[in-house]
Amino acid sequence: xxxxxxxxxxxxxxxxxxxxxxxxxxxxxxxxxxxxxxxxxxxxxxxxxxxxxxxxxxxxxxxxxxxxxxxxxxxxxxxxxxxxxxxxxxxxxxxxxxxxxxxxxxxxxxxxxxxxxxxxxxxxxxxxxxxxxxxxxxxxxxxxxxxxxxxxxxxxxxxxxxxxxxxxxxxxxxxxxxxxxxxxxxxxxxxxxxxxxxxxxxxxxxxxxxxxxxxxxxxxxxxxxxxxxxxxxxxxxxxxxxxxxxxxxxxxxxxxxxxxxxxxxxxxxxxxxxxxxxxxxxxxxxxxxxxxxxxxxxxxxxxxxxxxxxxxxxxxxxxxxxxxxxxxxxxxxxxxxxxxxxxxxxxxxxxxxxxxxxxxxxxxxxxxxxxxxxxxxxxxxxxxxxxxxxxxxxxxxxxxxxxxxxxxxxxxxxxxxxxxxxxxxxxxxxxxxxxxxxxxxxxxxxxxxxxxxxxxxxxxxxxxxxxxxxxxxxxxxxxxxxxxxxxxxxxxxxxxxxxxxxxxxxxxxxxxxxxxxxxxxx
Amino acid sequence: xxxxxxxxxxxxxxxxxxxxxxxxxxxxxxxxxxxxxxxxxxxxxxxxxxxxxxxxxxxxxxxxxxxxxxxxxxxxxxxxxxxxxxxxxxxxxxxxxxxxxxxxxxxxxxxxxxxxxxxxxxxxxxxxxxxxxxxxxxxxxxxxxxxxxxxxxxxxxxxxxxxxxxxxxxxxxxxxxxxxxxxxxxxxxxxxxxxxxxxxxxxxxxxxxxxxxxxxxxxxxxxxxxxxxxxxxxxxxxxxxxxxxxxxxxxxxxxxxxxxxxxxxxxxxxxxxxxxxxxxxxxxxxxxxxxxxxxxxxxxxxxxxxxxxxxxxxxxxxxxxxxxxxxxxxxxxxxxxxxxxxxxxxxxxxxxxxxxxxxxxxxxxxxxxxxxxxxxxxxxxxxxxxxxxxxxxxxxxxxxxxxxxxxxxxxxxxxxxxxx
Numbered sequence: 001x002x003x004x005x006x007x008x009x010x011x012x013x014x015x016x017x018x019x020x021x022x023x024x025x026x027x028x029x030x031x032x033x034x035x036x037x038x039x040x041x042x043x044x045x046x047x048x049x050x051x052x053x054x055x056x057x058x059x060x061x062x063x064x065x066x067x068x069x070x071x072x073x074x075x076x077x078x079x080x081x082x083x084x085x086x087x088x089x090x091x092x093x094x095x096x097x098x099x100x101x102x103x104x105x106x107x108x109x110x111x112x113x114x115x116x117x118x119x120x121x122x123x124x125x126x127x128x129x130x131x132x133x134x135x136x137x138x139x140x141x142x143x144x145x146x147x148x149x150x151x152x153x154x155x156x157x158x159x160x161x162x163x164x165x166x167x168x169x170x171x172x173x174x175x176x177x178x179x180x181x182x183x184x185x186x187x188x189x190x191x192x193x194x195x196x197x198x199x200x201x202x203x204x205x206x207x208x209x210x211x212x213x214x215x216x217x218x219x220x221x222x223x224x225x226x227x228x229x230x231x232x233x234x235x236x237x238x239x240x241x242x243x244x245x246x247x248x249x250x251x252x253x254x255x256x257x258x259x260x261x262x263x264x265x266x267x268x269x270x271x272x273x274x275x276x277x278x279x280x281x282x283x284x285x286x287x288x289x290x291x292x293x294x295x296x297x298x299x300x301x302x303x304x305x306x307x308x309x310x311x312x313x314x315x316x317x318x319x320x321x322x323x324x325x326x327x328x329x330x331x332x333x334x335x336x337x338x339x340x341x342x343x344x345x346x347x348x349x350x351x352x353x354x355x356x357x358x359x360x361x362x363x364x365x366x367x368x369x370x371x372x373x374x375x376x377x378x379x380x381x382x383x384x385x386x387x388x389x390x391x392x393x394x395x396x397x398x399x400x401x402x403x404x405x406x407x408x409x410x411x412x413x414x415x416x417x418x419x420x421x422x423x424x425x426x427x428x429x430x431x432x433x434x435x436x437x438x439x440x441x442x443x444x445x446x447x448x449x450x451x452x453x454x455x456x457x458x459x460x461x462x463x464x465x466x467x468x469x470x471x472x473x474x475x476x477x478x479x480x481x482x483x484x485x486x487x488x489x490x491x492x493x494x495x496x497x498x499x500x501x502x503x504x505x506x507x508x509x510x511x512x513x514x515x516x517x518x519x520x521x522x
Numbered sequence: 523x524x525x526x527x528x529x530x531x532x533x534x535x536x537x538x539x540x541x542x543x544x545x546x547x548x549x550x551x552x553x554x555x556x557x558x559x560x561x562x563x564x565x566x567x568x569x570x571x572x573x574x575x576x577x578x579x580x581x582x583x584x585x586x587x588x589x590x591x592x593x594x595x596x597x598x599x600x601x602x603x604x605x606x607x608x609x610x611x612x613x614x615x616x617x618x619x620x621x622x623x624x625x626x627x628x629x630x631x632x633x634x635x636x637x638x639x640x641x642x643x644x645x646x647x648x649x650x651x652x653x654x655x656x657x658x659x660x661x662x663x664x665x666x667x668x669x670x671x672x673x674x675x676x677x678x679x680x681x682x683x684x685x686x687x688x689x690x691x692x693x694x695x696x697x698x699x700x701x702x703x704x705x706x707x708x709x710x711x712x713x714x715x716x717x718x719x720x721x722x723x724x725x726x727x728x729x730x731x732x733x734x735x736x737x738x739x740x741x742x743x744x745x746x747x748x749x750x751x752x753x754x755x756x757x758x759x760x761x762x763x764x765x766x767x768x769x770x771x772x773x774x775x776x777x778x779x780x781x782x783x784x785x786x787x788x789x790x791x792x793x794x795x796x797x798x799x800x801x802x803x804x805x806x807x808x809x810x811x812x813x814x815x816x817x818x819x820x821x822x823x824x825x826x827x828x829x830x831x832x833x834x835x836x837x838x839x840x841x842x843x844x845x846x847x848x849x850x851x852x853x854x855x856x857x858x859x860x861x862x863x864x865x866x867x868x869x870x871x872x873x874x875x876x877x878x879x880x881x882x883x884x885x886x887x888x889x890x891x892x893x894x895x896x897x898x899x900x901x902x903x904x905x906x907x908x909x910x911x912x913x914x915x916x917x918x919x920x921x922x923x924x925x926x927x928x929x930x931x932x933x934x935x936x937x938x939x940x941x942x
Contacts, residue, residue, distance in 0.1 A: 205806050208858045232857025236806050239863075243646050255645065255895070379741065411691030411707075418577075418801055421648045424692075431740045432693035432705040434712065437748050440729050441715050487735035495728045512728055517736035517745065 030370060032056035036063070037481040038375050041522040042332050043067060043364070044145030046388030049461045052481050064364055067146035068357045070184065078141045084399040085137075087130040087172050092198075092277035095169040098123050128168050129401035131175065132414040133453075136404050137397045139387040150183040150356065151175070152383070153331055155415070157324070158194040158245060159422035160203045162415040167203050170277055171415055174199035187324065187354040188315035191245065195311055196279045198270045204420065206237035207269040209262060211287035233287065238262035240420040246314040248323030257294055263287040264298065264307050321349045325359065327425070332363050333374050335426040341368040376483070376521040379427035382410035384522060385439055389446055389514045392479045395456040402453025410438045436520075443515030447507045458510060464502035468493050475509045483518050568840050568875070568916050569787060571780075571796045571830075572669070572696070574655075575823075575847040577804030578647060580861055581868030582853065582899060583816055584620070585634045585881060589613035592888040596854040599811070600861070606812040610634075614881045618812050619820040622828045623872075630878035631831075631838065635908055635937050637866040637883050639849055639901040643894075645863035647804070650848035654905060655695035657926050666699025669795050671925045672913055673701035682792035683751040689779040689798045696797055702747050709782045710761060713752045726752065754791050769833035772825040776800050780830040787837065794917065803847060807858035827872060839874035842916050842940070846905065852897050853888055865898035869908065875916050877941035903937050904929070911936035 030038070036055035040047040043064060047055075055063045066073060082088060090098070102124035139148050155175060162171040178197045182190040194200050201207040212232045238261035243249045267286030271278045281304040290300040296313065298306045314320055325345035329337030341363060348362030349355075363369060380388060386407045390397060397403045404414060411430065417423050424430075445451040447458070458464075462474045472492050476484040484492075492512050499505040513519060583600070587593050588607045607615035608624055614636070616624065626632035642659040644650050653659040657668030666674075673686050686703040688694050697703040706712055714729070716722040726749065733745025763785045771777035779798040786793050802819055809816050823845075831838050850867030866886075871878075884902040886892045894900045910931035913919040922931040 205858060208807060210857065212857065234806060234856060234858050235862050239646070243648070249644075249646055249649055255643075409691075409707075418804075419647060427740055428698050429692055431744050432688075432703075434705045434707050434748075435691065435693075436733075436741075436744055437713060437752075438707070438711075444714070444716065444725065485735060488732050491728060491731040491735065495724065498724070508725075511725075512732065515729060516732040517741045520741055 030375075032060065033481070034375075035060040035370070037483075038370065039064060039364075040145075041376075041388075042369075042378075043149060045139050045148070045384060046391050046522070047481065048391045049394050049478055064146075064361075067144070068184065068361060070144035070147040073143050075143045078138060078143070081137060081141060081399075082134070085130050085134050087127050087134070088176070090127070090172065092173050095127065095172060096166075096277045098127055099166055099169040124168060127172065128162060129404065130399075131162070131171050132404035132408075133397075133399065133401045135175075135414050136383070136387060136407060137399075139383070140390050140395070140397050146360070147180075147183055150360070151180050153328070154179050154183050154190060156417075156422035157327065158190075158200065159417055159420050160199045160415065161418045161420075163418070164203055166277075167199055170197075170199035170202055173197075173277060184357050184360075185355075187320075187349075187356060188312060190356075191315050192308065192311050194245070195241070195265075195268065195307070198277045198279055200237070201268060201270055201279065204237035204240055205234045206265055209234035209237070209266050209268070210282075210285035211263070211266045211289075214266070214285045214287075216282075217284055233259070233262040233266050235259060235262045237265060237268075241265075241314070244420050244422075246320040246323070247317060248319060248326075251317070251319035251323060253294055260291045260293045261310065263289070263291055264293070264302075264310055267304070268307060315354060318346070321346045321354075325349060328359060329363060329368075330425050332360070333366075333368050334377050338368050341366045376518075378522050379431055379520055380522050381423065381425075381430055382412035382435075382439075383407050383414070385520065386410065386442065388522070389443060389519070390454055390456075392514065392519075393446065393456045393458060393510065394461050395446065395454045397454045400453055403451075404453070406442060406451060406453060410442065411435055431520075439520065440515035443513075443519070444511035447511035447514060449507075458506060462506055462510065464506045466502055468496045468505070471496055471506060471509050475513045479510065479513050480518055484513070485518070488516060488518065567794070568918065569794060569796070569842070570912060570917055571783060571798070571841065571843040573827075573843060573845045574651075574694070574696075574797070574799050575803050575845055576647075576651065576799050576801045577847075578650070578849045578851060578863055579803040579847040579867055580805060580809065580816060580851040580864075581636065581847075581866065582850065583809070583811070584617055584820065585610075585636055585868040586615045586617060587613060587636075587885070587888065588615045590888050592853075596888070598855070599859055600809050600855045602811050611881060613885075617817065617820050619817045620824045622824045623870075626828075626831065626872055627879055630941075631873060631876055633871045633876050633878045633880050633882055633939055635869045635871065635882045635903060635939060637886055637899055637901060638869050638903040638905055638908055638937070639866040641901065641904055643865075645849065645865075647848060647863075652695060654846060654848050657906060657909070658928060661928070667694070667696035668909065668925055669696045669797065670699025670701050670703060672795070672917070672919060673703065674699065675921060675924055676794075676917075676919065678918060683747050683754065684786065684791040684793045686795040687783075687786065687793055687797070689782055689796065694797055694799070702743065704747060704751055706782070706786075709755070709785060712755055755789075765829065765833040767832050767835050769829045770825075771829040771833075772822050774822060776822055776826045777829065780826050781833070784830055784833045787834065787841070805851070805860050806856070806862065807860040809855070809860040827870075831872060838872075842871060842873040842875055842912055844872075844909075844912060845870045850899055853893060853899060854897065865894040866901040867899075869905075871912075871939045875940050877938055880938075882937040882939055904935065906931055907935040908937055908939060911939055915940040915942065 033052055033056045036052045039060045040051060040055060101120035105118050105120045142148050160167055160174060162168055174197050178193045182193055235258055239258045242253050242258060247253055267282040269280055269282050271280035283303060286303060288301055291298040293310060325342050326337060329341045329345055333341050344362045344366045345359050348358045352358035368374060407414060412423055442451060449456055462478055465471050472489055476482055492509055495512060496505045496509050499508055583602055586602050586607050588604045589612060594601045602617055606618045608618060608621055609615045610627060623632055640650060640653055640659045642653055655667045656664040658664040669686050683702060683704055686697055688697050688705045690705060691707045693705040714722055714726050716725060730749040733742060736742040736745060771781045783796045800823060805816050808814060827843060834841060846869050847867050849863060849865055851861035851864040856862050886900040886902050890896055892900055906926045906929050910922045910926060914922055
């Protein structure tokens with residue numbers, strides 16, 4: 001603890017704290033507990049009671065290696081809880097059926113004013129709510145924390161707005177089968193999978209994108225909405241693919257490139273959208289003319305494979321490596337990440353052919369990851385705040401949608417960001433007076449056992465006591481990892497002193513700790 | 523759950539003294555708050571409400587150039603038929619679902635600015651919104667928003683936590699910066715919520731002390747602002763607000779936000795600029811014409827704006843509501859019955875100070891040769907000229923240069939939205 005304070009003090013006065021031995025990360029300068037806490041804050045959703053000590057004893061780099069290989073980590077508790085989520089048992093066809101039934105009940109695009117007045121609509125709302133709640137439950141309970149963090153990262157990077165029409169029922173498959181299995185795989189595979197996901201094709205309208213003047217084959221297809229009224233290419237997916245998924249807005253492409261890419265992806269569609277939720281390439285809709293994208297020629301006569309070719313080119317483009325690495329560093333290191341960190345990530349990407357584990361491993365091995373300017377320099381997003389608070393008190397989320405709704409009320413309703421850019425990462429976006437008050441309220445409610453959607457038992461975490469100092473110390477070490485400032489300690493002590501009842505005093509201390517400024521940082 | 527007003531007024535009173543605020547506030551603190559607040563000198567101050575239509579609204583179907591045959595030729599399925607358009611001046615007309623705003627045009631408190639937008643060619647929502655909020659098109663490095671810069675340079679108006687407020691869960695870019703601004707999601711829920719007043723009061727003071735001790739930075743300043751805001755907001759008595767004059771806000775987020783803005787204005791807490799969002803304007807497919815997707819959105823917009831003007835009543839004399847959007851949409855419809863991203867769009871200005879009953883800006887025509895990149899409506903009014911005119915002539919900003927750096931916001935470029 002003292003070592004960290006010295007390091008922090010030096011950093012504040014501008015003395016560099018880089019480790020000259022680049023083979024080892026600068027965690028050598030941090031105590032094992034501080035390294036563990038930092039890793040748990042950044043690579044996981046914060047520590048559970050006693051977890052800082054457990055990870056410190058295991059060795060933080062060893063823990064990180066385990067997290068980078070999630071298949072080997074047993075996750076029995078989560079596996080049991082997942083059985084409560086009926087949505088996981090619904091395949092694409094069953095989900096499409098739910099949507100069809102709901103639409104029959106209510107012929108409107110928006111869900112504004114939709115109440116579960118009928119079974120069909122109730123079922124639809126259940127699907128959406130369960131998907132959201134499942135994300136929260138996994139984040140709280142999973143042993144494979146880094147996998148959850150990376151799933152969240154990629155679902156956001158390849159954002160789909162689940163409030164848009166059929167995306168409500170395309171989302172479960174998108175998360176379970178497109179993103180999660182590939183969250184720690186190869187970027188190129190993930191990119192291709194999203195390009196062929198009904199969720200993405202629907203969200204960015206590509207399912208309707210056809211070559212100019214293309215006409216479907218003579219036979220009337222039942223439910224052939226994909227083709228009704230579509231008369232030409234739609235640029236939406238092409239633009240976001242370049243701007244947000246791969247190269248980045250400064251990655252070097254023109255409006256003309258966007259149009260050519262749109263032509264490349266004509267025909268990438270969904271098989272009978274309301275019925276199957278399956279990707280389908282419609283050759284009749286594909287523009288097979290010659291195309292040129294960023295100087296690369298795609299000869300005439302191409303089919304689906306030219307889209308795949310483009311995706312491979314994009315995945316391996318240095319601009320993509322840079323853009324995505326930058327985002328990863330912003331997530332793990334600092335909102336404005338240092339160049340060195342990004343360079344290391346890009347180098348690992350190149351060496352490994354875009355293996356995400358290698359890139360993440362490179363990031364956590366940079367001195368930047370462990371530096372004093374990085375430790376607790378980020379502010380938790382609403383999701384990170386709620387999940388880390390529940391974990392900190394060993395809370396048990398239920399299967400209702402309530403805890404997910406808490407995250408939504410704090411400003412981050414899951415999968416409900418309409419912009420293809422997804423939710424922002426930087427603190428400016430999340431820290432404002434209104435948001436902080438919501439967090440304080442949530443913290444106080446959680447500590448008192450009143451937060452909807454979660455049950456807690458503080459007895460296993462912090463024993464009630466008549467001694468204010470003992471109580472504050474226990475809260476500090478067990479919940480906050482020992483980071484409470486002397487001033488905060490004094491404030492909390494004064495508050496706790498005024499409360500006679502030991503249980504109430506404990507709830508107050510925990511509420512203040514979780515709602516206070518230290519706990520907002522990660 | 524209402525926080526006991528008596529308790530907060532007591533501690534609120536002391537806090538206000540330490541902030542060096544107008545002593546009249548203290549007098550008001552002594553009221554039992556069972557009746558309306560006495561009129562304050564703040565009442566007649568100008569207010570700007572900025573409504574960002576996110577997603578790039580199709581200005582051509584909003585303020586329809588029905589006098590131009592090209593409009594109908596380029597939009598065979600989604601042009602608004604001339605029989606449905608509500609004619610404004612023989613050339614332009616309102617989309618039929620904006621009909622409820624026609625009386626404002628007639629009494630000269632509604633103006634439209636057409637062919638307005640950014641000089642930047644980007645068709646990225648993300649970038650274009652960023653540029654319109656930062657007020658520096660083309661420059662990504664700008665860290666603050668133009669409204670925040672206005673606040674930074676505004677010496678005239680009191681430095682209350684409510685000077686610039688956004689309604690929504692996240693602080694928008696336009697309010698980011700060193701001047702303190704506030705994001706309010708729900709007026710009624712603003713503050714700590716505990717059943718017992720004494721515990722609530724104690725807890726609020728405890729958190730305030732904790733955040734006061736936070737390392738300097740965003741957490742500390744936002745924290746402090748929270749508590750100043752709670753104190754002042756108690757007096758607005760959110761639970762008992764009733765819209766005036768029979769105003770009926772539509773249900774939904776837009777109506778709710780405008781209702782809360784109305785409420786906050788009437789509380790006279792020094793709010794100068796209110797920001798809110800309307801989402802869903804990105805009509806790539808099935809835009810519809812007189813009916814359909816866009817029509818439904820315009821319906822809700824018009825109902826909400828009208829309810830606000832009715833609710834504010836006479837106070838509209840000091841208020842300007844301005845709509846804006848990051849860009850417009852292509853002149854020609856696309857292959858999916860919608861429109862792709864375009865360039866210039868239309869913006870509406872409503873309020874007493876507005877020189878209404880006119881479509882402002884220079885209409886560049888829809889001729890292919892006059893279009894931006896041969897596809898979009900060209901920009902003939904830089905959005906900064908429009909925003910700048912409102913800041914200068916309505917809010918009284920004396921120097922626009924630091925608010926829109928790198929741009930010559932000369933009065934000659936003002937579109938004439940504020941009547942002089």
